[in-house]
Amino acid sequence: MDLTSLSNQFDQKIINKLGLSRAKNKLVGHGYIAGLKALVKVLNIPKPTVFTGKNASLKMCESLSGFGLRRVLVVTDQALYDLGVIDQILQKLEQLGVQYSLFTEVEPDPTFLVVEKGLKRYRADNCDSVLAIGGGSSIDAAKVVALAASNEVEPSALVGILKAKKASAPFFAIPTTAGTGSEVTIGAVISDTKTHKKEIVIETKTVPLMAALDPELMKGLPPAITAATGMDALTHLVESHLSTMANDESCYYSRAGVKLVFKNLRLAYKRGTNMKARENMALASFYGGLTINLAGLGYVHAFAHQLGARYRIPHGLSNAKVLPHILEFNKDVCAPQLADLARVIDVAHVGDSEGQAAQRFIDAVKQLIDDLGIDPTVKDIKLNDVDAIRFDAFKEANSTYALPKYMSSDEADALLVRIAGRAH
Numbered sequence: 348m349d350l351t352s353l354s355n356q357f358d359q360k361i362i363n364k365l366g367l368s369r370a371k372n373k374l375v376g377h378g379y380i381a382g383l384k385a386l387v388k389v390l391n392i393p394k395p396t397v398f399t400g401k402n403a404s405l406k407m408c409e410s411l412s413g414f415g416l417r418r419v420l421v422v423t424d425q426a427l428y429d430l431g432v433i434d435q436i437l438q439k440l441e442q443l444g445v446q447y448s449l450f451t452e453v454e455p456d457p458t459f460l461v462v463e464k465g466l467k468r469y470r471a472d473n474c475d476s477v478l479a480i481g482g483g484s485s486i487d488a489a490k491v492v493a494l495a496a497s498n499e500v501e502p503s504a505l506v507g508i509l510k511a512k513k514a515s516a517p518f519f520a521i522p523t524t525a526g527t528g529s530e531v532t533i534g535a536v537i538s539d540t541k542t543h544k545k546e547i548v549i550e551t552k553t554v555p556l557m558a559a560l561d562p563e564l565m566k567g568l569p570p571a572i573t574a575a576t577g578m579d580a581l582t583h584l585v586e587s588h589l590s591t592m593a594n595d596e597s598c599y600y601s602r603a604g605v606k607l608v609f610k611n612l613r614l615a616y617k618r619g620t621n622m623k624a625r626e627n628m629a630l631a632s633f634y635g636g637l638t639i640n641l642a643g644l645g646y647v648h649a650f651a652h653q654l655g656a657r658y659r660i661p662h663g664l665s666n667a668k669v670l671p672h673i674l675e676f677n678k679d680v681c682a683p684q685l686a687d688l689a690r691v692i693d694v695a696h697v698g699d700s701e702g703q704a705a706q707r708f709i710d711a712v713k714q715l716i717d718d719l720g721i722d723p724t725v726k727d728i729k730l731n732d733v734d735a736i737r738f739d740a741f742k743e744a745n746s747t748y749a750l751p752k753y754m755s756s757d758e759a760d761a762l763l764v765r766i767a768g769r770a771h
């Protein structure tokens with residue numbers, strides 16, 4: 348199979364002619380997803396070497412020092428640096444004699460401008476490798492710096508599916524949030540500098556060589572960010588379980604991750620210094636990344652991306668606000684998968700029908716959102732914005748995700764009204 352021609356098919360702008368009825372969505376979506384399924388079958392998706400547990404990040408640095416690198420660009424954000432979260436890692440690199448340059452300009456939901464600045468720094472300092480330390484924003488920005496550097500292209504040229512010709516510069520990742528799973532995914536989300544619309548780079552070459560899941564780095568993560576990022580992990584684990592591309596391997600990760608989230612997220616939220624809860628959430632997030640590599644996402648992310656960009660809502664939070672509504676929307680066609688998750692988290696009752704068990708899982712998700720103190724609504728949604736949100740969400744969903752059920756325009760509008768908290 349010719350991967351380039353297959354990938355180019357995804358670029359056809361037929362989506363621009365997209366009508367908004369369910370049938371049209373299904374037609375366009377099925378066309379894309381048939382290609383995507385064929386592509387995933389022949390793709391070889393690598394996995395990083397993973398270090399886990401206390402001091403995992405320091406152990407990874409020891410391994411990194413054996414790579415004979417000239418100079419590593421450390422990509423992080425200023426807040427993390429100021430909090431001292433990465434101090435020990437930098438000290439370790441110094442002890443080991445690893446030369447590095449520090450780039451701390453990443454901001455939440457990084458833009459191409461930030462990535463371009465990072466790339467400029469990489470080149471000016473004659474770096475040959477990249478180490479991301481931070482949440483999904485730092486890891487995604489670093490991924491694209493490393494890929495653009497080795498491919499000698501502008502970062503925006505990497506948007507789309509499999510756009511890189513050459514391997515990434517050696518890339519390593521240390522997540523400090525437990526949510527995105529970006530330390531293992533083939534994706535990077537970078538926002539348009541002016542519109543803040545999210546663009547997605549999908550490329551197997553972005554998977555890091557090594558990743559460290561170190562709970563020590565997460566113990567100071569504030570409760571609200573713990574909750575939001577944890578809900579991002581849960582959304583990855585659940586959306587991929589409902590995807591028509593789910594397979595035995597992805598379902599294995601989804602089940603294991605969902606169980607970890609329900610057992611640990613409340614505790615990590617309430618008692619951030621509980622290392623076991625932090626470690627288990629880091630693992631859940633990692634499983635979330637593994638499962639989306641195989642099965643992808645769905646309408647939750649498609650709508651959450653639009654709401655997040657438009658109303659500046661953190662990624663995990665916007666997912667949490669959309670997730671219960673999409674589960675309700677999907678429950679007639681996804682009852683077996685939702686019931687399966689209800690059994691995984693022990694909320695199904697003996698004798699429940701698949702539909703009843705599915706509803707118990709959805710209710711457990713709603714309860715979790717409530718327990719985490721998350722406002723389930725987006726009150727800012729304006730009637731005038733609905734057409735654009737719907738159009739962009741359908742465009743993203745139809746061209747990227749293997750949806751179990753397609754939506755009509757009316758259903759999308761009703762969904763947005765409910766998320767705005769104006770109807771039940």
Ligand SMILES: NC(=O)c1ccc[n+]([C@@H]2O[C@H](COP(=O)([O-])OP(=O)(O)OC[C@H]3O[C@@H](n4cnc5c(N)ncnc54)[C@H](O)[C@@H]3O)[C@@H](O)[C@H]2O)c1
Pocket residue numbers: 424426427430432454455456457481482483484485487523524526527528529532533534535536545564565566567568569572576579662663
């Ligand atoms: N590549 C992927 O597969 C993927 C998947 C999902 C989401 N994303 C993207 O990831 C981004 C969101 O990443 P995120 O949710 O991890 O948040 P983030 O990286 O934007 O960080 C959020 C905030 O938390 C702070 N923070 C991070 N770690 C901390 C710690 N240990 N202690 C104290 N403060 C800490 C940061 O300074 C920042 O202010 C979005 O752009 C989203 O689109 C990517």
Ligand SMILES: [Fe+2]
Pocket residue numbers: 527579582583648662666
């Ligand atoms: Fe996400």
